[in-house]
Amino acid sequence: MQEKQNENGLVWFRNDLRVHDNAVLASAIKNHKSVIACYCFDPKHYEISSFGFKKTEKYRAQFLIDTIKELKANLKHLNIELFVYSKTPEAVISTLIEKHNITSIYLQKEWTSEEVKVLEDTKSSVDDHVKFHEYYDQFLYHPEDINMSFSEIPKVFTVFRKNVEKYSSIRISEENDSLKKIEGLENDTHIPQLDDLGFDSFEVHPKSAFPFKGGETSALDRLNDYFFETKKLGFYKKTRNGLIGTDFSSKFSPWLANGSISARTIYWKIREFEENHLKNESTYWLIFELIWRDYFKYVSLKHENDIFKIGGILRKDYEWKSSERQVKKWINGETRSAFVNANMIELKKTGWMSNRGRQNVASFFAKELFLDWRIGAAYFETMLIDYDVHSNYGNWMYVAGVGNDPRDRKFNVDLQAKRYDSNGKFQQIWLQEMLF
Incomplete structure (x- = not known):
């Protein structure tokens, strides 16, 4: 209007x-x-x-x-x-x-x-x-363009993905013009520093897989580097389950979470990369991950506050525990699993954890320790630089067996460690941090 x-x-x-x-x-x-x-x-x-x-x-x-x-x-x-x-x-x-x-x-x-x-x-x-x-x-596929109501959002991701890929289109962004300046406008407000918010200042950990700064320019710089300078996008599907370093995955999620970059911008830059350089399974897979992000947003639109309830969107009645001692041991990297411990120490020291790590520590928390999954989700909300309410609670429900996983699977953290950290290098990096 x-x-x-x-x-x-x-x-x-x-x-x-x-x-x-x-x-x-x-x-x-x-x-x-x-x-x-x-x-x-x-x-x-x-x-x-x-x-x-x-x-x-x-x-x-x-x-x-x-x-x-x-x-x-x-x-x-x-x-x-x-x-x-x-x-x-x-x-x-x-x-x-x-x-x-x-x-x-x-x-x-x-x-x-x-x-x-x-x-x-x-x-x-x-x-x-x-x-x-x-x-x-905040979507890749706008709600007006998906050809289904929120109540019709499928229970399974694959059904949703195939539907939007076949029937929906992605909007092209508009550029903004500058406005008339408001004369004599006074602004005496200021941006707080960490101590204003109750925190001590800190140095980014030298081994952090996410050493980047916040903001739109940093997001666009990262996109340009990952796509066009290093062309790492072309290998994304092969490297995305990595654990060490800045380039095994795109690392876009923190900027996406607070809206420093839009999913649409990333999508159209992928298409530009495909047109000018290379189109393969890796370029598609990053779009695939953006659709997962959309899906969890639509799941929360459909199910509303059920995503925060112990029974999840399936309203399953499991016997969950809330042992403060076990929760603390999980947080501090003191469980029976060195792989879980290394990931939890990385999170504590950096505010970052790989996707592979998140799936494992969450599954261990819910399926091996049988702890109330919402406690784990709340801790992730606290610590993660890229916390996004829909993806966080959607993923936690998924691994806890109260969400959108029809198979209700459990990760074998010992086999996962052998597969994704076969030489133990990742575990060595972060377990030695316990000594400091």
Whole structure:
């Protein structure tokens, strides 16, 4: 809907922290001569959860700080000022609206319970005349383009994948024009540092498989390097189960998780790579992984809060335990499995773990220790730089046997260690960290 051009728009950034290929930002720019933006480091994201962990630990917090710094700079090129607060959105957005004559708020649509509650509280805090415009913008395949309702999302990934590959198309991004600058605009807000959020500063671990900074430029630099400079994309399927180093996988997930890059941007760059260099099983496989990411988002749209319940979307009634001692041993890398331990120490020291590692430690937690899978999911939420609510809980349900795995399989961590770390090099790197 076209707004009156003399009224200002507000873009409320959440998990869409980019300028390029951002439908929310593009709509605000299209409808207004002048736009401002805001981001909130919501204190609730740094509190202790019901499972006893901080909801966000230092690794993702630093990545987010990097991202917001870059977002602010990139928005300035469009003459959009980013206001940053260390308060809840419901506490500050109403003030921004009044001060800057805001008539419309633009934001990415979220649907999980905590995000919905924040939006409801924010809407309650502002006048009724302010319009909220929400857009689904975190998908590869947009909900309007998949030819099925949320209730029709298949129980099995393969059915979903074949359907969207056959019947759906992927949208092309729009570029943004710069706006008219708001004269005399004052912005005395500041981006917090780690200590403002309650964390000590840290150095990135020298052996980290993810030593990258947050932000849109870093994401695009990584994409260019992985695709066009080193052409590692051409070997992705062969290397993706690796454990050591930066290049065994694309490492896009942290930037995707907070929206520094869109799945569509990655997709169209894969197509460019295929056209100019090479098309093979590896180039397809990265698209395959992006479809998995979409699938977990659609699963959460279909099943809503069941993804957070102990019985999962299957509502299965297993006998789960919650031994604090066993949970701590798993977290600290003190289980019977050296392979599990090495992966857990890597996570603790870096905020990163390979996909192969995640599957193994989660399966061990749920299928061997029989611990309440939601505790493990909550710990991953705390620690992972690339935490994404839909993928995290979708994957944990999957390995715990309460999600979308029709076979309810269990990983044999001993055989997995022999297969993927046959020389023990990965285990050696991280187990020696226990000595420090």
